[in-house]
Amino acid sequence: MKRPRLLELGFALLPALLLLAGAELGLRALGFRYQRLPGYMQFAYPSPAELHQIFLPDPALLWRMQPGYYFGQGYPKLNEQGFRGPDIPWAKTPGTFRVACLGDSVTFGLPAADYPSLLQRYLAAGLPGKQVQVFNLGVPGYSSWQGRQLLTRQALETRPDAVTVLFGWNDHWLVQGFSDHEQQAKNPGLFKLRDLLARLRAYQALNYLASRLRPAESRELKLRVPEDRFRRNLLAMVRAGREQGVTVVLCTAPAGFGLDSIPDFFTALGFIRANADLEPLHRRYNQLVREVGREENVPVADLETVFQERGVENFFDHPEKDIIHPNARGLELIARTLADAIAASRPGAGGK
Numbered sequence: 559m560k561r562p563r564l565l566e567l568g569f570a571l572l573p574a575l576l577l578l579a580g581a582e583l584g585l586r587a588l589g590f591r592y593q594r595l596p597g598y599m600q601f602a603y604p605s606p607a608e609l610h611q612i613f614l615p616d617p618a619l620l621w622r623m624q625p626g627y628y629f630g631q632g633y634p635k636l637n638e639q640g641f642r643g644p645d646i647p648w649a650k651t652p653g654t655f656r657v658a659c660l661g662d663s664v665t666f667g668l669p670a671a672d673y674p675s676l677l678q679r680y681l682a683a684g685l686p687g688k689q690v691q692v693f694n695l696g697v698p699g700y701s702s703w704q705g706r707q708l709l710t711r712q713a714l715e716t717r718p719d720a721v722t723v724l725f726g727w728n729d730h731w732l733v734q735g736f737s738d739h740e741q742q743a744k745n746p747g748l749f750k751l752r753d754l755l756a757r758l759r760a761y762q763a764l765n766y767l768a769s770r771l772r773p774a775e776s777r778e779l780k781l782r783v784p785e786d787r788f789r790r791n792l793l794a795m796v797r798a799g800r801e802q803g804v805t806v807v808l809c810t811a812p813a814g815f816g817l818d819s820i821p822d823f824f825t826a827l828g829f830i831r832a833n834a835d836l837e838p839l840h841r842r843y844n845q846l847v848r849e850v851g852r853e854e855n856v857p858v859a860d861l862e863t864v865f866q867e868r869g870v871e872n873f874f875d876h877p878e879k880d881i882i883h884p885n886a887r888g889l890e891l892i893a894r895t896l897a898d899a900i901a902a903s904r905p906g907a908g909g910k
Contacts, residue, residue, distance in 0.1 A: 578760055585759035592762040601733055601782075602828045603699050614640075618711065619704050620741055623697055632669030639712075642666055642694045643675065650717045655685055657692045657900065658713040660705045660795075661724040664811065664883055665696025671886045672696070676893035677722075684901055693718075701728040701783045702791035703738040709795050714802055720900050721799050722859070723792070724892075726811035726843045727882055729783035731829045737780045739787060779831070788843055792850045805903045807857045807896060810844040812865040812888065813837075814874035814881035821879055857899045864895050 604613055604621065612629070613621040625640040637645045650656065659665050659674040666672065678692035695713055697704070702725040713721060755761045783791065792808060799806035820833035830836050844862050851858035865873055865888070873888030874881060884892065 581763070582758060582760045585763055590759055590763065592766040601699070602731060603728075619707050620738070621699070642672060642696065646693055646716055647691075648715065651689060654689045654691060655681065656716060656718040657681065657690075657720045657722065658709075658716050658718040659692060659694055659696060659722045659724070660709060660713060661696040661722075661809075662700045662728050663696065663698035664727070665694060665724055666698050667694070667696070667889065668883065668886065671889050673889040673892040673896070676890055677896050680893055680897035681900065684897065696724075699728055701725060701738050702788055702795075703729075703783050706791045706794050706798075710798055714798065714804065718804055720805040720807060720903070721795070722807045722809060722896055722900075723795055724809040724811060724861075725791075726788075726840065726847070729781070729788050730839050730843055731782050732779045732831070733782045734779060734828075737784060737787065738782050779828075785842060785846060789846050789850060792847065793854065796850065796854045796856050805857065805900070807859055807899050807903065808847050808851045809859045809892075809896070810847045810862040811840070812861045812870070812873070812884060812892075813840055814870055814877040815840075817871055817874060817877035817881065819878070821881070857903045859892075859895045859899045861892055861895060864891065 612624065612627065614624050616622045623636055623640040625638050626636055627640070628635045634642065637643060639646050657674075657677065659677070665674065667674075672694055674692045674694035674696070678690055681692065682688075682690040693713075693716055695708060697708075700708070702723075705723060705725050709721065796806045796808070815837050820836055822833070824830050824836060825833060830839070841862075848858055848860065850856075865884075868891065871877075873884045873891065875885040
């Protein structure tokens with residue numbers, strides 16, 4: 559009796575399935591596309607399209623980079639773990655000195671250079687006879703909240719001797735409705751189902767129609783990681799490292815302030831409310847890094863100050879367009895500063 563009923567149900571659903579398939583094919587032929595931002599993923603960066611093309615949605619980290627993805631434009635292909643650099647060997651050879659670098663696009667680096675690779679060279683030169691491995695775990699768009707999750711979920715699994723932490727820019731960008739710590743997907747299964755449905759043009763068309771029928775929503779603008787949360791994230795990373803006997807080196811984020819006017823796209827894309835807000839806001843976040851370093855007695859690589867002392871103009875090639883990402887000389891200075899901080903923190907070196 560069950561099989562005839564199943565057949566009857568199948569025949570009853572067949573017209574609807576054919577209708578949906580026809581609608582899907584027709585919408586694709588017409589080039590229809592409508593990406594509606596979920597309420598909890600309204601970032602200025604990454605955009606909904608980037609979340610599907612460059613990144614993979616992740617219920618814990620919000621997004622991660624696709625393993626093996628090739629950005630082009632001179633960037634190397636990502637490794638099998640979805641990070642820049644060679645594949646990470648989880649087994650650690652005795653006598654190996656390891657460093658995991660957490661950060662955002664500044665850590666991810668330029669097409670031809672990234673400071674974790676340079677850091678590996680400098681550390682190797684100062685540690686003769688030791689194998690040195692430095693892992694670039696920088697992900698474009700990441701905040702300290704995501705770095706905190708990545709540290710405990712993956713970075714500490716590499717069994718590092720030291721971890722460097724360089725965040726700040728994405729933390730003080732604006733977001734609609736929900737700060738990063740409020741944006742966790744509570745049900746991974748539903749998260750995957752939503753992501754799958756969002757690829758269907760028929761589902762997109764229904765969303766489009768629904769958006770025209772409902773009144774426009776006005777969501778409150780918040781910081782992705784408010785200052786108190788930024789501080790808590792830094793503290794959590796320092797203490798998680800300490801529990802594992804890992805030295806955590808905190809970093810302030812350098813900037814090309816004063817070299818040119820603040821680029822207009824920061825306000826146009828909704829990163830900040832007004833250009834005048836950016837410099838004092840960024841400096842407050844850097845000051846929190848210094849305060850946590852003093853309170854927890856951990857090394858701080860004060861990159862903001864180092865860049866200023868050596869002439870910020872030397873480390874940003876196009877400040878009229880980009881005051882965030884240092885040039886190759888700036889990346890080299892970051893690597894040298896970190897190498898000194900890590901060397902000073904090692905036992906017997908007079909550091910902490």
